[in-house]
Amino acid sequence: MSRHSFRNTTNRLDTTGGDDWRHHSACRDEDAELFWPVGTTGPALRQAERAKAVCRRCPLWVQQECLNFAVEQRIDDGIFAGMDAKERSHAYANRAAA
């Protein structure tokens, strides 16, 4: 999934259902670029932590929907559900094993 389509999915408000999880997302009004740190050191790490802090403001059920979305769409970078791709992979594997 491209960065552009991330913008169109997590930040859009044109969903027809009144209770779509995206309507409740804490990142709805944030700059989507925050969730796409480039690299894994220095400023990118700090950026990732800022993005994760936004995610922590999301209701838990929204974080869960967000995690499901990222895994189902096979998004292999960026911050979703308060996790980077590696963390999401581990979380999903642990959940599947439980």
Ligand code: SF4
């Ligand atoms: S968990 Fe993070 S990326 Fe997902 S909807 Fe919430 S703020 Fe956005």
